Amino acid sequence: MSVDEFWTIVAKARQSAGDSSDAEEVAERTLALLSALPPEQIAALARPLWDLRARSYRWELWQAAYLINGGCSDDGFEYFRGWLLAQGRETFELAVADPDTLAELLAVQRVAADGEDLECESMYGVVWDAYEAATGSIELPCPVTGRYPELGPGWDFEDADEVRRRLPRLAALFAD
Template sequence: MDTQQFWTLIDQARAGGDGDTETVAARLESALADLEPSEIVGWDRHLWRVLAASYREDLWGAAYLINGGCSDDGFDYFRGWLMAQGREVFARAVAEPDSLAESPAVRRAAATGQELEAADMIGVAFRAHLRATGAELPAADAPQPASGPEEFWDFDDEDEARRRLPKLAALFVEPPEE
């Protein structure tokens, strides 16, 4: 499974839908379950490489602002939501997390308080493999991120959020008192 195949499967699951991440995950699970077990395993390995590559302080800060907080699992689920938006949105958000302020879904979340998470996207290969083979997905060593959250900036520091993520902070952080 290569990068193009990984994202093509996600794009096919997104096609013709309303962007609902549960629908995307269900369609993706069905598509994966139709593949050879080794291809499902390959898709899962690629998923974990994508998650490791996107384990970035600034993206976690964006998730924290958007969702009003963000645990370790919450950051995985946020990146699951981000994957369900497609390769272009995902890549742009990883390169420039503040670009998420331009997303209609993020703007809606700012107005409604909706959390942007898709836990179903993280476990899609596990469920597809179980469905296709009756067996659990073989365990693998997931790539480890270079740093952990203990080394990140304090996401509750609103001044730092405004400095690092000005567009998102304008949507999610109260203006400073005069």
């Protein structure tokens, strides 16, 4: 299975959701679609999901999550990226390439107004949850191992000038 196949399943889940902006509902629909597959096919999606998680492990995206959610721990960044996966391929690809594009999303604009967090822990582990639902085991036949890439040099997420320089649209949206 490939990244393309993973995104096809997410697209179907988004189409079948009553509210495609509801990440938890998209995660539930994704889990249902995955759980209907043979266990080998479910397990084969673990690597593509891991690759997407690794690809989105970037300082700039973490800064965006920090700004959007009013802070962002290690786990918070994982769950934010779960939310991002539930938004679909186009949004994910744009945000990974340029996290400042998140300022264009209605969900992010709503968060700026009401302070809600954008997180979806269940989407982040949907392949493992589907495999467990299908087999009763959390042990994949071919375990996925790896390390996240280096984040590179960091910066102070509280430095307003640096935030405005790196993420101008998000900084303007979340200005105090």
